[in-house]
Amino acid sequence: MPPDLPPLAHGRPLARRRFLVLGGAAGLTALAAACSFVPRDPIVVPLSGDPRPLHVPPLARSELDHRGRRVFDLAAAAASTRFVAGTTTPTWGFNGTYLGPTLRASRGEEVLMRVTNALDEATTVHWHGMHLPAVADGGPHQVIEPGGTWEPTWRIDQPAATLWYHPHSHGETESQVNRGLAGMFLIDDDAEAALALPRHYGVDDIPAIVQDRTFAADGTFVDDGHNDAGLLGDTLLVNGTIAPYLDVSTERVRLRLLNASSARSYRFALDSDQPFALVATDGGLLPAPRTVDSVQLTPGERAEVVVALRSAERIVLRSLPQDLQAGSGRSRDWGAEDTFDVLELRAASALTASPDLPSTLVEFSPLDPADAVRTRSFRLSGDSINGEEMDMSRIDFAVTAGSTEVWEVTNGHSQPHNFHVHDVRFQVLDTDGVPREAERESWKDTVYLPPDTTTRIVMRFGHHTDVDVPYMYHCHLLYHEDNGMMGQFVIVEPGGGQGAVAHPGHGH
Known part of the structure; x- marks a missing residue:
């Protein structure tokens, strides 16, 4: 990111105003105490003021x-x-x-x-x-x-x-x-390179790192406004840009969406209500493009989508209210009823032709839960998993290299959580016995856990073994992770046992 981003002109206020969606209350400015969210009203944040070109992070040398x-x-x-x-x-x-x-x-x-x-x-x-x-x-x-x-x-x-x-x-x-x-x-590979997908980085293949922030009057980030979820901001940044637009020169553009927020979930959709193609999730490509009208991402999750545009068209990527299955009052406190304009796509008057999307992408091999050598249960509640907060010196369990396991992960709260596992990709089987359409035939490393439900995931562990150095599993709402909702496991050779953390890092 350059030292100075292009400034917002005309003396525009520090943060975009928050509009209350309450019976004609639109137009009321944000409360000075923006960090207080209980009770909390929904907000609508448009791409107002002076939009700026989306900053695209450079490829690292x-x-x-x-x-x-x-x-x-x-x-x-x-x-x-x-x-x-x-x-x-x-x-x-x-x-x-x-x-x-x-x-x-x-x-x-x-x-x-x-x-x-x-x-x-x-x-x-x-x-x-x-x-x-x-x-x-x-x-x-x-x-x-x-x-x-x-x-x-x-x-x-x-x-x-x-x-x-x-x-x-x-x-x-x-x-x-x-x-x-x-x-x-x-990560690139030969199978993806052989597909007719947009792949010109910064032209038709665009990273979109989405974060929410609240700015204090002196320009600093507000970092003391936690509710139960963590920090919920009233201003969106995409790749560090406020109110961004992207000049599009091709008929199709691939957006690599990353929810890099601390606590906020997003439901991405287009203001034109047109569908778009979901081609990949956390762990890679789907077996075929999937036509969708929205994609929900909780913190840490990613999705790759391809949007088709017509010449001179303008489309706004938005985040719409979403169903976190937490009840209306709690969902509101968690920002689920908020609306944000995220990124405006501005098509050129003459667009370079893009090939049609392929009808198939990569082969998908489902993992069979019947192959699991073990089923483990995890319960997230308070600031703990299975009643224990993170302890840097404690290895919670060992798994066998090359083995398949089913993990049953229960959200024991009336509030949302999600769940991330280091090192492995997994497949989502169901939540309370009901298959999840959004994660059908896809590879994930982070999954949303609705309140008071149990989600089953299946995974096969790799062959990087180390009895003393653990991987993590945790809620990826960062405030929860920091407060102790995290555990540790090691991967060992068949018949092996776990060791002990020799030099626990910083922490409690």
């Missing part, structure tokens, strides 16, 4: 070392960013002032990440959605002290997908992500 490894350099540092006219916001970024470059590597490549911490506090970098050894996972045990450099290396061994990277410091993840430490990590 890389080089091949003497061993043929693709080497990336990332440096986390403090900076300031001008999001709005007349103010600067203290931010953090990788190789820039806010967010980080897009990393890109191909299946089969060996990568080396040189991550330097130029901050004044410890951090970590987790490669969310990546299949890799636990020592390279970037969880809370792989601490990078101020001034230090961490150099994990691994071979990319998974299908093409949209992943991301972000801090995973125990107890500090929300704070560090909200200050700006996040970026996309794209």
Whole structure:
């Protein structure tokens, strides 16, 4: 992100106004105490004022070392960013002032990440959605002290997908992500490259990192407005841009949507009510494009969609009210009834032709729950899983390399949660016995858990074994994760047992 974003002109107020959707109350400005959400009214936030070109994070530079490894350099540092006219916001970024470059590597490549911490506090970098050894996972045990450099290396061994990277410091993840430490990590493979999908990065293949923030009068991010969910902002950023638009030069554009918010869920749809094609979820491509009119993403989830445009057309990607199955009052407190304009797509008067989408994408191999060697149960409630808060020195269980398991994950709250598992992709079987259409024939690493329900997922573990270094499983609402809704597991050889964490990282 450049040090100074184009400022909003004409003395536009610091934050876009919040419009109350209550019997003609539209037009009322946001309350000064925007951080208080109980009781809470729905908000509608249009792309008002002066829209600005969407910032597209650059592709990270890389080089091949003497061993043929693709080497990336990332440096986390403090900076300031001008999001709005007349103010600067203290931010953090990788190789820039806010967010980080897009990393890109191909299946089969060996990568080396040189991550330097130029901050004044410890951090970590987790490669969310990546299949890799636990020592390279970037969880809370792989601490990078101020001034230090961490150099994990691994071979990319998974299908093409949209992943991301972000801090995973125990107890500090929300704070560090909200200050700006996040970026996309794209995996390519031969199967995806052979398909007629938009793939010209920055032209018809666009990353869209969606976050919500609230700005104080001095330009700083408000970070003390937690409700039960965490932080809910009244201003959307896409790739760090407020009120963004994208000039589209092709008949179809591929949007790689990432919910990088702390707590807010989004239901993405087009203001024209036209359907679009869902082609991929967290773990990669679907077996065929799926025509949908909306896509819901909770924190940490990703989706790749392809939107068709006509010449000179303008379409707005929006986030519409959604059903979190939490009851109207609770859903409102969690932002489920809010409406945001996210990104305007502006088609050129003459568009370059795009090929029709293929009717099939990649083969899907369902995992058979009957092959599971074990079924585990997890209950999320309070700030704990199965009644225990995260303990950096405790390994909760061991799984066998190459084995299949079914996990039954219960949300024991009247409030929403979701669930992320490190290192593996999984398939969603059902919620309370009912198959979930949204996750049909797809690979996931993060899944929404409606209140007071049980969701079953099935997964097959890989062959990166380490008895002492654990992977994480946790709620990906970052406030919940930081408060202890997280556990640890290790992958071991058949017949092996778990070890002990030798040097627990920072945390409680």
